[in-house]
Amino acid sequence: MTEERVEQEAVQEEQEVVDDRLLRLAAEFDNYKKRAARERNEYVALANERLVQALLPILDDLERALQAASAHEEAKLEEGVRLVHRSLEQLLRREGVEEIDTSGAFDPHVHEAMLARASDEAESGAVLDVMQKGYRIGGRVVRPARVIVAE
């Protein structure tokens, strides 16, 4: 073989190695995409299941409270409802839910004015009353607080 021929073959070989790497990388990329989509769905299902499982004992307590209601055990019913309320509040707090503060002035970013009412005591623009509590998750408003504002 001539020297040039040898060199040409070496170049050819190197090119084949690179082509091969390219093909394998493309195939790997493709597999990765498929796996990522599958994993995303599995993660969502798992995340939901964790939350749903945490709700089962709350459903149990509700059913016990209803049994107490059927038996006309009013004190037990009320205690049961308090327990359910506490559990649900704790669960939501663990999920990053925070109640929106309504103690100060009306804030259009987190409050929704349902009514304006004249007030002798409160300053204009103060929140007088809360019709429905508002909530944030991780800083983002998921439901504004529905409030009555002083004129």
Next chain:
Amino acid sequence: MTEERVEQEAVQEEQEVVDDRLLRLAAEFDNYKKRAARERNEYVALANERLVQALLPILDDLERALQAASAHEEAKLEEGVRLVHRSLEQLLRREGVEEIDTSGAFDPHVHEAMLARASDEAESGAVLDVMQKGYRIGGRVVRPARVIVAE
């Protein structure tokens, strides 16, 4: 330029093109991996948020029921608790939760025997009573039903 030189340069150029594609594909793959991980976390957060949002009206109803309790409006309290129970049950059903059947014989795959009790009427191995309801999500047992079995 000699003919060989021209050919060599063409080969060299082609190799550079392939090298370039390889580098770009590797960079693209890397970006994709980062985006997929980010998206997976976002999907989980979104899925949770959807569930958490569905729980807020249930928390509202619970708070209304507690207000009725404070006002000693027993009928209103009981009606409120029934409403909360119905809403939570519906939410769980929408998430694919199914109650485990306990009407037949004891089934170790879905039941957990807490007690065995003699019975004149029931056949041996029949479920006599349910201490805690069991649930499935999408066919999978997330909590077995805790039952009392006939000896």
